[in-house]
Amino acid sequence: MSQKAAITLNINGRGYPIEVEPRRTLADAIREDCGQTGTHIGCEHGICGACTVIVNGDPVRSCLMFAIQADGKKIRTVEGLAQGDKLHPMQQAFMDHHGLQCGFCTPGFLMLAVGVLEREPDISDKNLIDVLSSNLCRCTGYQNIIKAVRAAAKEMQKG
């Protein structure tokens, strides 16, 4: 295809100098070039949200962004949520409320929910469900995901 470009992806505080074709998606670069396979690809179409990561504070579909567009930006993925062995309150809440079954959509939901709650800690129930309806899950029927995110919101506010 075309010439590769040298870029640096900053993922969870670590720099990954990589060379990518301009057409390479951020999702593929995170997974294949940086080896962080916790970010999953469900549709490559921007609809299912399995590939959601946080870029400069905003939840982003990494299948709809080119890696080259993320050069130098701060990227957070599911691998960066826990502090050592201590799970992030969102991860803990998903476990406590059985918010996952197969776990494939889970990293996307975690990053979506964390990204939104960091920006809007007091989000209303209605808006929260609106936000969560932007990602797809095929196992849980969403109820336990909603419960988990509400519980985590309280925990995160305690700080």
Add this chain to the structure above:
Amino acid sequence: MAKGKFVGRSVPRLEDRPLLTGQGRFAGDISFPGQWHMRVVRSPVAHGLLKTIDAKAALALPGVHAVWTHADIADIPPIGFRLTGLVELEAYRQTALAQRYVRYVGEPVAAVFAADPYVAEDAADLVEINIEPLPVILDAAGPPGPFDEHHDTETSVIEKKSGDIDAAFRAAKMVVALDLEIGRHSGVPMETRGAIARYDEANDVLEMHGAAKVPHWNRDRLALMLGRHPDKVQLYEGHVGGGFGIRGEMYPEDVLVCAAALKFKRPIKWIEDRREHLIAANHSRQQRHKIMAAIDKDGRILGIDNEFFHDNGAYMRTHAATVPDLAAAMLPGPYRVPAYRARGHIRLTNKTPCGTYRAPGRYESTFVRERLIDAIAAKTGIDAIEIRRRNLIDQSAMPYSLGFSTLGTDIVYDSGDYAKLMDRLLEAADWQGMRQALAHRRAAGERVGAGFAMFVEKSGLGPFDKVRIEVSSRGTIEVITGVASIGQGVETAMAQICAETLGVDYTGINVVHGQTDRIDKGMGAFASRVTVMCGEATRMAAAKLRDAALTAAAELMQTSVELLDLIDGEIVRKGGPGPSMRLAELAATKAEGLTAEAEFKSSHMVYPYGAHVVQIKLDTETGAVAIERYLVAFDIGKAVNPMLVEGQIVGGLAQGLGGALFEEFTYTDSGDPLAVTFADYLMPTAREIPAIETFVSEDAPSPLNTYGFKGAGEGGITPVGAAIASAIDDALQRPGAVTQLPVTPWRIKAMLRAE
């Protein structure tokens, strides 16, 4: 049965931590050095003669190593049948690459192998396929047409019968007849399919990673197809991003990566994209039923006669006649049907081939049967709940035989108190109060209604499951099974059962599944079978291991085995202090550790049952259906982990709502698929699924296993289409208005316009 220390308790899942921290190992996460990537070139035409394939331009692209067509794999036979494999269906099996005809859009025609997946995809676009179009068949209930020179598209007609159907209709006071359709939809797991094959030349072993659902069957079948000894083919299941029937069956792509790994002696990786998934992985559900009931003056069923047309798409895949067979066999449900006849035409069309989807055959036939019951109520003027009550099989009739078989087992309902469950759910819903409140709201102009549906599920399909438990000399405990994990919580549930019986903590147990090199045989995970079959095998093996441990400990501790107990991983003296030893210490005294193995065999399935109540509101402007309330009652005999059971119910229910209201694989008149992305194939989101009220009961434990387990995986989905249809009828105050699923907004609008 009383709650145990582990069995019956909602303990946290062992599976969760790696999945929450991004450490899962799904098919796409598996890579080997030097691997090539496969991209499948698919037919853009629904039916035609395959004239030529020109791969010159593709092969000229840097990084492309090979392009395969059928000629390259001509010695590999078509993919065989795993279940319900009628001989007459064999002519309709699919080869890994199309040979002379293409029969659906998405059919694999060629395979490109390249160093990079982007390049493989570029090259696939350059492969020129010349197809001479042929007329398409899209309606399975229409006249059959040619499949090839020797066969037509009616592959087989299956029949289930009991009693004297002609006499029933002669004696009938009234006859109710319906013509009903269920739409084409499928499981659509969030992880697309994937397969990575690798040939270990040093040991002459072919490995396939990314296996799911039925690794042992697929291993044996791949070995047969590729001419290898089964020991020289090993399948490995990693994490699996959802099962639902569709994932893990053997598909053309699995055969291609394995054959290519052997041929090129390179690891071959194939990851499906979403468009491919929606046109190439199994569809399901599409059926049309023409059903008649003979009833007496009190609305009692004398007989049911059903002729139906099952649309299996372009080929017969691994499930062969399974779905239509189950639809025919399970249609009677919880009701007494003294005379029954079902004739199912298994037809092919120029659409994606079909297989099972969660509650296969039952989602379809429950919709048909419950529509029929509602129609009987409308015809007789008797309340629909009362009609159900009059026709329910009484608890005193258990075990109850339907007089025919499915999946190689006679259908004998093992236990159940259907009326009790119905009453409990109606009381929980305050059914009378709900109906009155809705009538008031309708009088005030709202379009609101309530729906009710009942069902009998099947689960725990045998014929066996085998489990080996090993306590190593280092003290680790492994439960090695031949089942598979598709996200449902197998590891946790089996660990709970093992822990309960053995006397250890469940968190210290490692449950091994889906690895063909760890146990010689296994049946896998389908038909809500794992908790029943593998659960009982695990209990048996754990009991054996406990006996063996206590016997060995008695010898070491110079006491008698009757005086010893195993509690929390420690062998102690019953009822008092005294010398004790850890199970791990005991295992360390033996070089080979402690091992026990058990196999549970069962020739009958077990039959959970339940009912759903739903309250809905129609939006007359948009045609949307809002779920205001949804209640589920489900009797599963005995719950291992109520939290997981509830998760299964709610998750299944969400999928059921998808099939009832949104999801449909539609086609143009020329057979072009219209649902090829998630923007066209609409799955429910968090906004569409309401809070669900679940009532799990254990009134009717199965007499066929020790704990009384019945499978919990499907009762959330089975009657959703039926309940929704009933509620929409009620909202419209037009009995029988809904004759087709899914009831999409435009179909609702059409019903409203027809008023």
